[in-house]
């Protein structure tokens with residue numbers, strides 16, 4: 001009897017530790033905060049949500065793109081702290097689009113996210129269109 005109570009406690013504590021660690025992981029943050037729109041695979045939802053898969057890291061190679069990935073409302077407005085957002089992007093970019101990662105990619109920091117988050121994009125659709133145009137001009 002006593003033994004089984006102890007076992008139950010150890011199990012509960014173990015589970016709590018696991019749950020805490022898991023909620024701090026970028027993958028879990030993605031599942032909880034982003035997957036509702038972007039899906040488990042970062043696939044496009046035609047006419048609504050652009051693909052992250054095989055696409056998202058391209059923004060890193062044009063001016064303003066690195067900032068855009070933080071300022072886009074899905075990232076900027078998520079109820080995660082700055083460091084968690086940095087960790088999430090540092091995980092998400094190579095996870096969904098390893099092929100387009102610049103070789104000299106410097107991971108986002110919490111401070112950088114903090115500074116970028118302070119400014120709201122006046123027109124997300126327009127900013128995105130300009131970045132896509134810059135990408136297309138770069139790779140005809």
Ligand code: HEC
Nearest residue numbers: 033034036037048049050056069072073074075078124128
């Ligand atoms: C309510 C739906 C929704 C949620 C939730 C959401 N996004 Fe998005 N995301 C979008 C849409 C729509 C776009 C296209 C830009 C725009 O119109 O905001 C986008 C664009 C992006 C982009 C730029 C890709 C591109 O091609 O423009 C990134 C990066 C991104 N989201 C990351 C995230 C992350 C990280 C989260 C979770 C913390 C998240 N999003 C949550 C809908 C969402």
